[in-house]
Amino acid sequence: MLKRIWLGVFLISIFLSLVACAKEPFTxxxxxxxxxxxxxxxxxxxxxxxxxxxxxxxxxxxxxxxxxxxxxxxxxxxxxxxxxxxxxxxxxxxxxxxxxxxxxxxxxxxxxxxxxxxxxxxxxxxxxxxxxxxxxxxxxxxxxxxxxxxxxxxxxxxTDSLKATIQFSEDEFEHPFYDADTQKFNLDIVAKRILLLEDNLKKYANTYYAETFKKSKEYYYQIYFGMNNEFLVDSKKFVLKEVIDHYQRTSKEYPQSQLSKDILAYLGKLKISHNQVTDDIQVFLTGIANVQTVDVVNDGSTLKKNTK
Structure with missing residues (x-):
């Protein structure tokens, strides 16, 4: 009986050793x-x-x-x-x-x-x-x-940079910023994403995912400043009052952000043109976004990114 007990203990120890070996780090x-x-x-x-x-x-x-x-x-x-x-x-x-x-x-x-x-x-x-x-x-x-x-x-x-990338994607999937029924953007959501991307670019500037954050920021800048859509202006290209109000509020809430600085520069341009988006302002916006135009395609349900 004692031999059987010792045999059982011996076999268990061998099994545990094999499991431990299987979990040893790779060389x-x-x-x-x-x-x-x-x-x-x-x-x-x-x-x-x-x-x-x-x-x-x-x-x-x-x-x-x-x-x-x-x-x-x-x-x-x-x-x-x-x-x-x-x-x-x-x-x-x-x-x-x-x-x-x-x-x-x-x-x-x-x-x-x-x-x-x-x-x-x-x-x-x-x-x-x-x-x-x-x-x-x-x-x-x-x-x-x-x-x-x-x-x-x-x-x-x-890694922290991959986790930040996945968390950002999760938020994109769970909180759409565009309502196809009203044809309106939720600019609060877009602004918060830009601010988060600013932060991620500072934290993970030297990582593989920095380029992903950069491209996403460029895309959301174009949404936010109406470079690839006509939902923020009226038929004569005057920026809607509710949009101007949002810009002013956001710049005050996040005064140290790059977004705030770009908003203030944009509002300065709009003041001169009486809030109308002119060709010169389009050139200015292209400069602050620092990208080629990315079209926002309305397929009847959601918005997709199409890089030309």
């Missing part, structure tokens, strides 16, 4: 080999769930930079798949609308089991398994990456 060479193989998968058409299955058990063995890059690779695979899912969602819109009319929550696995249409049921399963979720916006049902899932499950393995 630099091992990490390089793993990441090369992993990124090769990520850059090719790859199912996010397959990529995640390879990544997840190895996160503790990777360096912080390595684990963060692996998570970024998973996000890349998700964005690569997004157009396919979006196309499928458009084709199944009527079926999805019918399911929602029956009070079926497409984002809940248990509710999805109640779906009668087998094509839709399979599609919903695919969307949820790959960590996307359904969003209803202006009468249309679309698919978006589930950034909340990424933060909840992998935040501890991210």
């Amino acid at each position: 630099k060479e091992e990490e390089k080999t793993f990441m090369n193989e992993y990124m090769d998968m990520a850059t090719k058409p790859s199912e996010p769930q397959v990529l995640e299955a390879k990544m997840k058990p190895n996160l503790d063995r990777l360096s912080k930079e390595g684990s963060s890059n692996a998570i970024d690779g998973l996000l890349y695979a998700m964005y690569q798949k997004l157009p396919t899912l979006t196309s499928k969602a458009e084709g199944l819109h009527d079926v999805m609308a019918a399911a929602k009319a029956k009070k079926i929550d497409l984002n809940q696995t248990e509710d999805a089991k109640k779906i009668e249409d087998q094509t839709l049921k399979a599609f919903v399963g695919e969307v949820l398994k790959d960590h996307f979720y359904f969003v209803e916006e202006n009468g249309r049902i679309t698919v978006q990456p589930n950034m909340s899932y990424m933060l909840k499950n992998y935040e501890a393995y991210m």
Whole structure:
């Protein structure tokens, strides 16, 4: 009996040793080999769930930079798949609308089991398994990456710059700044995003994601100052009073920001032109945004970025 007990203890100790070995950090060479193989998968058409299955058990063995890059690779695979899912969602819109009319929550696995249409049921399963979720916006049902899932499950393995990037994307998905019904922008949301991007550019100026923050700031500047849309002016290109009021309020609330300085410079130009956007002012705005024009395309439900 005693021998059996000791044998059991011995086997358990061996098992624990093997588990401990499996969790030991990769050597630099091992990490390089793993990441090369992993990124090769990520850059090719790859199912996010397959990529995640390879990544997840190895996160503790990777360096912080390595684990963060692996998570970024998973996000890349998700964005690569997004157009396919979006196309499928458009084709199944009527079926999805019918399911929602029956009070079926497409984002809940248990509710999805109640779906009668087998094509839709399979599609919903695919969307949820790959960590996307359904969003209803202006009468249309679309698919978006589930950034909340990424933060909840992998935040501890991210660099601060990647975390800031994902948090920004999460806010973009959850809080649209444009209402297609009223054809109006929520300038408060746009201003807060610009201010956050200013802060991120200061904090993460020397990181891989600095360029992402820069491009996003350029895009939102064009929205905010009406460079790529006509929603902030009247038919004769006079800036709407409510927009002027917003600019003045924002510049007072955030006096130390670059946005405030640019607003004041813009208001100075508008004062001379009696609030009309002239060709000279358009040139001025292009200068402060420091970008080529990015069109805002209204597809009937949301706004998309189209870089010329």
